[in-house]
Amino acid sequence: MAFESLKRTPSSSLEEYALHEEKRRLFLKKYGLGFLFLGPYLFFFIVFFLYPLFKGAIISFYHYNIADPTDIFFRGFQNFQKILFSSNSTYFQSFWNGMKNTVIAVLILVPFSVVLPLLLAALVNVKPFGNKFFRAVLYLPSIFPITATAVIFLNMFNNNYGFLSALFGNNINWLLDAKYNWILIIVFCLWSGIGGNFLIFLAALQNVDPMLKEASSIDGCGPTKRFIYITLPQIKPQLILCFFTATIGYMNLYGQNYMLGSFVSDKKQIATAVYVIQDLMMGTDFQVYGMVSAMAISLGFFIMLISIAQLVATKERKGGSHHEREYLLAKRQG
């Protein structure tokens, strides 16, 4: 059979030619179309994402000057070595200081930005009077530009004229004292940042099977127990998602500190890792870009580790292994 179909007998050649031609036409049409539809996107993806990605990886091994293209030479691992290991370099100090601030902020912010929105979502999910209004209000700060809302916070907490300091008559300098400034930053991050997680949790809670809840309450589960044993396992995917997006998000903490810390004189105290990088890029030193790229890659490496942890955590719950186990079980049973 197979042999016959391969043999080109004269009688079938016209048909085959037509078929072949048709195929070619279709092929051209398909790929021409593919190019038309996919081309513009791929162009921008390659030019503005892939190319910079490789370029960044390459210049992290170079001395690179954006003002002067000829001022470029290979430095091997020196950039990374300086940033990561040589403790007397200013890059080392600013990078690790930024990392330290970032990690502390993450450790404080992430638990709050999972637990607080979850509690609020649970409250709204009780569906009290006006729950739509509450939902709208709780998400509201998240959609405003942080530059705008940070200006409000800066003025509200200014102890020369701020309403709050007048109200409480206290003398805490929220804007100049780095310690209190951090409290302000954290409050601001939570105020403006938990809305997204809140909505995700709310949607997840609304999807929890009401039958399960009912069954458990018939079996004598109290509301607390029900929440821990019935609700939480059901919204586990969203918990994982929110935990990781919050972690990755706050690893990139920048704008909040830039805005709210703008009056702190010793910027070191409020500088996060991204802040350090951004500060170098906005500076007037044009020849540090190899170094900056190396710094960004070093930070990116740590963020990437978190992303990989997320992938692992998410994969587990997709239940590939679970199906496999079931399949093997079924197979064994015949």
Place this chain on the structure above:
Amino acid sequence: MNGNTFWRKDRAKILSFTILSIVSFFVLFPIIWAFVNSLRDAEDIFYYPGSFFPTSPSKWTFQNYIDVFQDGTYPVGRWVLNSLIVSLVSTLLYLLIASLAAYAFVFLKLRFANKLFYFLIATMTIPGIVVMVPQFTQMVSLGLNKNLWGLILPGLGGVYGLFLIRSFFLSIPFDLVESARMDGASDIRIFTHIVVPLGKSILLVQGLFGFLGAWNDLQWAQLVVGQSSADMWTLAVGLAKVTEGNQTYSKLGLQLACTIIAMLPILILYCLVQDRIVEGVAMTGIKR
């Protein structure tokens, strides 16, 4: 027993209403404070010992908003225009490009489409900051820094929006497209007459988030236009500069008026399509 559960449910509702009311008050407070104070003149804000509302009805004033545009210290009107241009152009262009690409991925049965798509997804794990540095050097070498195009173009290669649109297109019945093809409709026609109308809701969601992202963006805008003359700044960059240490607007009311101007378009958008935004956020959480 029935009455008992009813009472318990009711009590839970009252409790949650009370807590949420208090939380909402604190959430809204800064915004209301800013709005009220943008309608007071500076002296009245400094009034001691502090008052939430203007000290007398005659102290309500619209002057700050007039001053913001006429005072001439900063071209705030220009910033609004720049922000609008960047947000609208980048959103619309991205929607067009990404929905075309999503169509190709879903309906064109290209040979390496799936592999290519998985590759695109994989690049999403690369942290933005890694690409941002070389992107900036690229903008400088292309001469796109200090230019609004520098804010628009790099975003057009974004993967996440494409991912969203594609996953929505996957839910469109394939038979519909197939039968249109049978009837001799070209792919472009299918795209414009079937797929886009059916995918309107996801395009709206992506458009909204694209707009919000561009309007709110500080980090990239600061790099690209932050070093150039004040005429090129977007509203976000402008606001950041206004508060920077020594450049402060001496008048608090002006700052707050500026802030309200930056928040207003977003607030209007939120009031109009709140449900869509809420759904959009929730969907990204459920889908993954």
